[in-house]
């Protein structure tokens with residue numbers, strides 16, 4: 001909040017509760033501004049396709065974490081109060097091995113879960129999340145179940161995860177070893193709450209915002225110049241996860257600074273043309 005105050009004093013106007021594409025169109029934004037920076041991140045959760053995945057008690061990481069954050073801020077969160085998004089006294093299974101999964105396991109422990117297990121289909125050395133955070137999570141009581149993937153779920157209200165054990169096979173084109181199923185190794189891991197933390201993908205911004213002309217990559221991320229962060233639409237820049245795909249805070253900060261420089265250059269150029 002202090003940082004927000006500083007930015008406001010510096011002349012930034014925050015327009016809160018404004019969903020671009022719903023509360024204002026991209027065309028309207030363009031008409032009102034000389035430059036636009038798209039920095040909307042990636043928030044479309046990757047989904048699992050496995051029998052029983054629709055059972056009550058199987059939730060998306062972003063919903064679980066958002067509810068927990070909002071509760072900490074003192075907001076009313078009916079799904080948390082009703083128990084659906086609260087891990088207290090539950091056997092929690094988190095599926096995934098990235099930073100989001102780490103946030104989920106540690107949040108669940110602090111909410112007073114009976115047990116917290118993290119299923120990841122590769123081994124410890126090959127997980128994308130921070131190794132230090134794994135160690136911290138283990139110290140807090142989280143159990144990591146390596147080389148394990150969900151095959152399905154039992155119960156209408158979730159009762160268990162059918163776990164399939166894996167081994168690491170030959171490397172793929174990127175050099176990363178591909179997990180392979182070990183036939184006949186299935187077992188059921190008891191669970192009252194399953195949190196899916198399988199990563200995020202970009203929203204289809206050209207479609208959502210009705211800007212057909214905005215170029216995206218084959219992964220759906222916005223195409224932008226590596227240095228200036230300019231997109232193919234004049235005056236429109238893009239930075240952070242919406243360009244890189246799910247990435248890290250440090251990269252988003254660096255992109256933002258570079259894009260700000262490029263936007264200032266654009267204005268300086270326009271001012272010079274006007275003066276001539």
Ligand SMILES: Cc1cc2nc3c(=O)[nH]c(=O)nc-3n(C[C@H](O)[C@H](O)[C@H](O)COP(=O)(O)OP(=O)(O)OC[C@H]3O[C@@H](n4cnc5c(N)ncnc54)[C@H](O)[C@@H]3O)c2cc1C
Nearest residue numbers: 018019020039040041099100239240241242247248249252
């Ligand atoms: C659960 C989780 C855990 C993470 N853990 C780590 C970590 O430990 N370390 C690390 O370095 N990185 C972590 N990351 C990644 C990191 O948060 C991102 O790389 C970084 O925040 C990207 O910055 P950004 O500015 O591109 O987008 P974001 O920080 O995601 O900001 C995008 C903003 O745009 C808003 N927005 C989206 N669509 C619209 C719209 N249509 N209209 C208006 N506003 C919109 C969103 O509400 C959001 O406020 C984590 C991400 C998640 C989701």
